[in-house]
Amino acid sequence: MLSQRSRYALRALVYLAGRAEPGPAAIGEIAEASAAPRKFLEAILLELKRRQILVSVRGRSGGYALARPASEISFADVIRVLDGPLALAPCASKTAYRPCDTCPTVTDCPAHPALVAARDAVAAVLEGWSIEKAVLAVSPLEAL
Amino acid sequence: MLSQRSRYALRALVYLAGRAEPGPAAIGEIAEASAAPRKFLEAILLELKRRQILVSVRGRSGGYALARPASEISFADVIRVLDGPLALAPCASKTAYRPCDTCPTVTDCPAHPALVAARDAVAAVLEGWSIEKAVLAVSPLEAL
């Protein structure tokens, strides 16, 4: 399951991507639009900024904006930042491989091939699904 | 990520499926073979029995055995019992659908289509991966 943080983050990013006004959006505005607790969202946006998915402007009339086009931010990018690897086990992760603590060696682990196949399947979907794609699904007409 | 419980469970089931001796296997034997803490594994096997993936024999010379052929027990079956739905959000689950607490309606949720697609992808892999398949991968020669 996704954490609440990832869900708020995805909603916030889709909101930013679909927003018409130029310039950055303040946390308060984003929190309201994505129905997230303001202070909690603060920490989430900050983390997304550290990981270069967002950029920020400080000071009055500051706020957050996407660091790159929405078509180049995938669901996988966001989830990896906030929830860690997509894989079902560390040993099945491509982006954060680590041998499992209690398992035998990777070649001897009877579950390993299945977990790798599952990771590949979910990664293929989420890496191919951009924030832009999600925006278009919500408001296909406005996009034309 | 999978819980430790699911990992122990998968290893235990693969062990049971690959075991030559007739009759049920005692918890102690299974725990040793799958490198799991005995008392912890007890609770796991009991849950798998309640959910009819294992059957048990009580009393002296009792133990656990698979409730059906290993070819008919999928990784998805086991993970669902111990970790819950495969989906990344309740609203994306087919086997345990539930609307999300903090999300808008399903049709308005910008993340929903991606999460459903991810669920379908991982479910396809894990429902198609049986315990038997895992046994064959570990010991392809003995299986002949």
Add this chain to the structure above:
DNA sequence: GTTAATACCTACTAATTCTATAGAGATTTA
């Protein structure tokens, strides 16, 4: 029948993670 080996059950604990909240500091515009 007694004993010993086993599954079954309840309760508990320690550590970790998750979901926030509080409040102060740094920065910039008006």
Add this chain to the structure above:
DNA sequence: TAAATCTCTATAGAATTAGTAGGTATTAAC
């Protein structure tokens, strides 16, 4: 200078996870 904003640290309560302890019920072997 004031106000609005991002940034940072610290904290707290709830939930989950991983594992332990200790007893009860059942059955086969002797």
